[in-house]
Amino acid sequence: MADLLLLLRDIRTFQFNKVVGLDILLSALANDQSQVAQKITRLLMPSYFPLKVNIKEACSRCVTIVKRSPVAGARFCEFAVSEGAPLESLVELVTVFIRLVLSHDKLDEDQIEGLLAAVSYLCKDIAREQCYKNALKELFANDKVKSLFAAASTGRARSSVFEIVSTVSPDNVVGLLEQCMGLISKCKGLSEDEERQAEVRSAHKLLLSSCAFDDMLEALTMLLQKAVYRCHVKFGTEIPKHNVSSVKRKKPKSAVKISGKWKYASGKKASSFEEDYSIAVGIAWQVKDLLTSEDSRKAVLGSQHLELLFLALKVISEVSILHCMYCDYMDVYPVLAYTALALELTLQNIGISRPSGSGSKKDDRTESTRSSSEAMIDQAMVHLLSCTDELLGGDSGNPSKLSPGSKHDKSNMRQGRGHKVRELQKEASSSNDNGFVCTGQKITSKKVNMLTAVLKFIVDSTALGFLSHIRGGCAKFTTAYVQYVISALGQQSRDNLLFNYNDLKETFISLKSSFSYAAKLINLCLRDSSEASPPPAEAFDLVNELINLICSVELHMDSGYAARLVVVAKAWLLDLILALGSGCIFYQSRAGGVHFTASDHFKVHFPWWLLILARTELDEISKVNSDEDNGRISKQEEFPEFKKFMELIIPLLKGKPCILDAVGVVFLTGSVVGLERKDFGLFLGLVHFVCVKLIGTDNREWNGLDAMLVSLPDIYPRIEKEIEEQSQEGERQKLLDAKVLLEPVWMHHVFETERFSVMEEDMDS
Incomplete structure (x- = not known):
């Protein structure tokens, strides 16, 4: 127009x-x-x-x-x-x-x-x-x-x-610069105020152009150190010692002389921990925002106050994670700023040390600096995983295995934290102060935000080429996080705790981000894999938990939210499929043996989504039978979005026989578990999905599906025996229906290819 x-x-x-x-x-x-x-x-x-x-x-x-x-x-x-x-x-x-x-x-x-x-x-x-x-x-x-x-x-x-x-x-413009200093220091509530954020960004720009930027960072660092001391008093958090950096930075000469009275103005008036923490959150927002612009990022990374700033954010991040369940005002921005700064510091060190020419001494120095840089990001990661390990109940990334260090020291650290946590639990149970105690619905929201921030750091670091040596631990943490979300949603449903709209919206935004980050982590694990270096077995656990999460959201929230999660999953569908089949795709030894199989994992933790899949298949069979026998309309289908998700997978598998073979083994392994548990509904549902949906009538002999055929002798010979022993007509009929589905392929390979022996039908399970 x-x-x-x-x-x-x-x-x-x-x-x-x-x-x-x-x-x-x-x-x-x-x-x-x-x-x-x-x-x-x-x-x-x-x-x-x-x-x-x-x-x-x-x-x-x-x-x-x-x-x-x-x-x-x-x-x-x-x-x-x-x-x-x-x-x-x-x-x-x-x-x-x-x-x-x-x-x-x-x-x-x-x-x-x-x-x-x-x-x-x-x-x-x-x-x-x-x-x-x-x-x-x-x-x-x-x-x-x-x-x-x-x-x-x-x-x-x-x-x-x-x-x-x-x-x-x-x-x-001295007076205006002092106005800027006051604005950036009085930053309580800044992370939620977009108008003030624009004003603060402009103040940053003015201070940078006036060569007063380092004075600003000094002020922010002092306020963060005050918050660190408050954390020490309230929670017993250890105050880290400041090590003088080997790189001495010269303080830039300011073009104007600024009065120092504002630096100490905040200390004249007594303040509460909550107020000092809120100011620290505003400063954390500023640090993260400063790192997004090239000019301000260079100024931050070149500041003589950088190390103190980083250590202060580390302590405040630890407190934010560990106590988010009990303090309603705990915020995710300290964690976001700490992780963003850790990444930038690592990238800066590698960039500075990269040699411009040849020479063994420079190359050795480069390798040393690179190792030092990667050690720093490893330490930051281990620190965060240690905090989240306690948040998730002590069974996430197992950080003690990720890097060298004293188990005794870590144990003492956890005991000290645990003592303070117990004190807070008592305080929370007796306190009537709504500003302090998290409600049941806030617990999930706060924890999800914190854990999403840590997951983002893991994925960003891995994407930049770091953490390859601990990717299994990172995948394990992510799996534990998704398991926590599933458990928390179920608990809230059982306790009839309803989210209010704002909490639900905030939590689900974080869940969508977490799903993308987790899928990206799977993508990175697969991308760096080969026959010699297969993806970690934890990637298989993670993909199962992500599919479990779709089912959990649909069950405990509603199908609308599940539909939005399926849209996110659709972008990563090929990675999710490959991770499901990773047991067969990547773990075949030259001798033909399998180092890792789905059955190894199903014995420990059987995926809930396979139960849901079997149930939806049984409902479909029941609906067909009901319509044929009585013409009745079946009840409204359950898990419609999960069914749509599975329908997205089917055509992708059909187009790639080798991947279909690897993923099909997962479903057959699940059906074996059904037989062993005498859960014949689970058995029939999964067999129906494999035979009718995945393979269909076009390949009734399962040609080219060698891994799936290997599973068949563990399944078919047991069916006849279970039919003979089963006295309940309904359960017996499920076995008969499954036998009808598997019989053509079994008979073909008994009489045509002679791959199987008739005697295997009489095998004693």
Whole structure:
């Protein structure tokens, strides 16, 4: 539509504002994507900043559009240069806007926001030419900046002032820098306030451009250390010793001298642990956000306060994970900041040490630095897995096996933590303070957020080439996490604890992310695998738990949530299928023996989803029989989304016989378990799925399915014996139905290929 309007605008008899109203155009200019907004700016330029009138008139028209729609007017100015407005004219426009803001004319907050945002956009373009940048410096000389900041009564307006100053770099901005310092220090609740986040980002940018960034990090580190001390007092958390870094960093000289009084202002007033922790959460958000931009990331990683910052985040992350069940205010951002910083530190060290040429000494030094870097990320991982191990009940990643260290020291550490946890449990049981005690539904939400953050760190680190030596432990942690979620959902259902909407939404967002991370971990394990280095057996456990999770969400939440989880799973379907068949695909020795089989794992933990699959197959058989016999309508089907998930798998397996063979063994192994348990419903359901759905009538001899045929002598000879011993007619009929399905392939290989012997039918189980 914008292209069409632009094409027709030069026709004298055509008036675009009669085709599309001005309000609609301004709304699109304010809210649509940049490509559309720029075209609308081009359309409106002749009306609101025409080049053929004198500059005073052009500026007056531009003021009109900003006053009418502040956001649209600001975006109009954002694209003015690219649409041909001369820089000299735009300097005059900035002058008009500034004069208007400072005139105390009858402007509302939105209009002031729009004018300052417009000035911010214009200054970014104008300052690219040094001569015009000098003109802007003169414009903002004396107390203009201070007056502008006083006029900016909202976070967005103040953010624009910070952006203007960081772009123009006027003199005499000490007072504004102190305002920035106060803003970034008083950051309680920052992680949930988007308007303040934009303001803080602009403050960061201003401090960086003014060479005051290291002063800011010093302030943030001091506040984090205060929170660490509070953690030590409240929870007995050990305060780590600071080791002087081997790399000495010079503190950059600040372009301006900032008063130090604000650094200690927060310490003059007594504060609670919760308040100090909330400030630490706001700082953690800032650290994570600073690492996303190249300039600020370099400044953080080059700071002389980096090590203290990292160690403080480590302690606060530990407290956040261990006590999230008992303290409602515990937040995930310290963990996100700690893990992001650990990754960046590791990547920075490797990048610095990478040799530019040949030479054994440099190569040795490079390898040493690389080992040191990887050791650091290993330590961070072991530390987090140790914390989550306690959160999950002591059976997740087993961090003591992941790296060398004193088991005695780790035991003492856990005993100390356990003592504090027990104290908190007593406090939680007797406390009536809703700000402290987590409700039952919050327990799951908080833990899921923490565990998702740790899982993200595992996957990011593995994707970057680290942790390959402990990928089995990482997969084991992920499996334990998914098992926890399944157990917690079931417990909440049994206890009739209903999520409120916000908790349910937050928890499910984390669950979707966790599913993707877990599937990505499986992908990485498979990608790095070969016959010589097969994927860890834990990957097989993990894929089974992920499918269990789909069933659990459908059972305990509802099918709508399960459908959304299936959409996530669909993107990783091939990886999930390969992981299911990994026992046959990767673990075949040259002698033909199998090192790892599904039966080894099913003896320890039988997958719940196979029970659900067998049940849905039985319901389908029952429905067919019921419709044939009585014409009755069956009851509403259960687990419809899980059935859709299985229907997605079937065509992918049918197209790859070798993978079908490997995955089919899993279902046949499950059917053997059904026979052993005398659960003939499980047995029939899985046999029906294999024979009818997976293989179908096109391959009744199972040609090319050698691994599945190997399983058949463990199944078919037992059926006749079980039929003879079974006295219950219903159970006997299930066995007869299964025999009918398997009999053609059995007889074919007895009489045609002679792969099996008739005597095997009489084998004693």
